[in-house]
Amino acid sequence: MKLSFATTIFQVIALASSSSAAESNTFKCLDADEVDYSKDYFPDKIEPTYSQLWEMTYHKTYKIFKNKVTDTSYALYQCGTELPDGVAEQHTDTIAVPLQDGIALSATTQVPQLEQLGLRRQITGYLGNPAYISSPCVSSLASGDDTKITPVYDDQQGFPNTAGTPKLDFIANNPDVMILKANDTGNNTVNWNAYVENGNKATYEWHKVMGAFFNLEKLANEQFQEIGDRYDCVNDNANYLLEHSTSTSRNLRTAEKEESMVEGDSERKLSELQKPKVLWATKIWNGPYWDVARCDEENEYYCEFATACASELLHSNDGSIENYYTPGDYHMTTEELKEFGKDADVWIIPGFIYGELSSVYSEFWGNFTDFKSVQNGQVYDVRAKGGNNWFESRVAEFDVVLQDFCEVVGLYDDSSVQHERQYFRKLLPVAEEPGDLGTCEDVDAQWESVASECTSLNGASSMNVIASVVISVISAFYLF
Numbered sequence: 001m002k003l004s005f006a007t008t009i010f011q012v013i014a015l016a017s018s019s020s021a022a023e024s025n026t027f028k029c030l031d032a033d034e035v036d037y038s039k040d041y042f043p044d045k046i047e048p049t050y051s052q053l054w055e056m057t058y059h060k061t062y063k064i065f066k067n068k069v070t071d072t073s074y075a076l077y078q079c080g081t082e083l084p085d086g087v088a089e090q091h092t093d094t095i096a097v098p099l100q101d102g103i104a105l106s107a108t109t110q111v112p113q114l115e116q117l118g119l120r121r122q123i124t125g126y127l128g129n130p131a132y133i134s135s136p137c138v139s140s141l142a143s144g145d146d147t148k149i150t151p152v153y154d155d156q157q158g159f160p161n162t163a164g165t166p167k168l169d170f171i172a173n174n175p176d177v178m179i180l181k182a183n184d185t186g187n188n189t190v191n192w193n194a195y196v197e198n199g200n201k202a203t204y205e206w207h208k209v210m211g212a213f214f215n216l217e218k219l220a221n222e223q224f225q226e227i228g229d230r231y232d233c234v235n236d237n238a239n240y241l242l243e244h245s246t247s248t249s250r251n252l253r254t255a256e257k258e259e260s261m262v263e264g265d266s267e268r269k270l271s272e273l274q275k276p277k278v279l280w281a282t283k284i285w286n287g288p289y290w291d292v293a294r295c296d297e298e299n300e301y302y303c304e305f306a307t308a309c310a311s312e313l314l315h316s317n318d319g320s321i322e323n324y325y326t327p328g329d330y331h332m333t334t335e336e337l338k339e340f341g342k343d344a345d346v347w348i349i350p351g352f353i354y355g356e357l358s359s360v361y362s363e364f365w366g367n368f369t370d371f372k373s374v375q376n377g378q379v380y381d382v383r384a385k386g387g388n389n390w391f392e393s394r395v396a397e398f399d400v401v402l403q404d405f406c407e408v409v410g411l412y413d414d415s416s417v418q419h420e421r422q423y424f425r426k427l428l429p430v431a432e433e434p435g436d437l438g439t440c441e442d443v444d445a446q447w448e449s450v451a452s453e454c455t456s457l458n459g460a461s462s463m464n465v466i467a468s469v470v471i472s473v474i475s476a477f478y479l480f
């Protein structure tokens, strides 16, 4: 049978228009006259794998984000479409996506996520004082005469910026802005409770939700996958090194391994013996007492890092000084810490030390000079990169924190790629210079991971994770 040219063309067109899904999510508003309500406008979707506290469901022209912490839900409809009758009433709020007036943040931990997604310029407001933001590029957008990020005064927000624009004025000027807050409803306020999740992956998986506000599900999924894969690779390598450790000077426990081999310990006992011990403790700000890691209540992020680095985190709630702010939570006296922490191989102080440790802790120092960690110079704080970066970025860069952690306990493979610590700063014998985050060169520069490439040591599966996330041209599409 011979088809005429015209028929063929017609068939091709018919085929194309009968497909019921777009090829990718839409990064702009649709023309209301051209909406096809039978078509799936969100072929790129997200779902939680580790997070327990959110859900996203897809319904062709809209998606529903459910926050299980505050029991709220939001109908996020493709801009240019209308929600079917009766949907809006079932939800806390309705918001057009991709967001049309950007987003107002309320915690610095949200900042790196927007940077990763290539959306710095979509941050239009900050509830609180932007002086706490460390990211040079986002800080630059929040300062100067030509400020792009409005400091918003919200008296319900921690660290309020009383000099900021009152929240209702900000909303009136930006009627479609989405406001991220831990609680509260109304005026496109969406509750954001990532920090309530247990576990590093579960917490960071909210990144997918952040992407979904901008229809960037695909990119967010890719970033989550890459960062998670790198975390797993570093974790596997730490276990591998513990079992197969060759004598590198970095492996702190090598000497003991050889010693116990002479004594003829069994393999299993051997590896238990070798696990590096980590003290995670800092002085509380308002007294001569010590805040020490706890792993019992929930699997705290730092306990997970230690486990992933095949090491043992010393944790305890046995101090004799009750936490003034959290009854049931105890601090240690110096004498208690002295006994508790003396045998740790590494001491990580999850705080900022301004000066040499022996002078900052001068009134206690004599208690610590016999610590194994101090004797070996293995004491760190979290100022390697500078600013408040530890608080701001560690959630979104939990793969990098893990690389730092495994490196300081001596179970990081840097035979092919040297890892440069980004968080943990060595304090002994003399404190390394704290980092300087520098200035922003280009607000539109693509985000690049500072993680080191991880290559699996476990020969069989040789995974190569590329250090920098290559972000697709999507950010270029985002100029509306």
Ligand SMILES: *[C@@H]1O[C@H](CO)[C@@H](O)[C@H](O)[C@H]1NC(C)=O
Residues within 6 Å of the ligand: 156, 157, 158, 182, 183, 184
């Ligand atoms: C809302 O969240 C803030 C912390 O962001 C908290 O201090 C406040 O107590 C919360 N309010 C309610 C009503 O839960």
Ligand SMILES: *[C@@H]1O[C@H](CO)[C@@H](O)[C@H](O)[C@H]1NC(C)=O
Residues within 6 Å of the ligand: 168, 171, 172, 185, 186, 187
């Ligand atoms: C929403 O904003 C309007 C002004 O734009 C204000 O009158 C109203 O009280 C706000 N509602 C909430 C819940 O903040």
Ligand SMILES: *[C@@H]1O[C@H](CO)[C@@H](O)[C@H](O)[C@H]1NC(C)=O
Residues within 6 Å of the ligand: 288, 333, 334, 335, 363, 364, 365, 366, 367
């Ligand atoms: C040990 O710490 C206590 C404070 O708890 C201090 O009074 C004492 O002087 C310290 N000891 C030495 C040897 O520095």
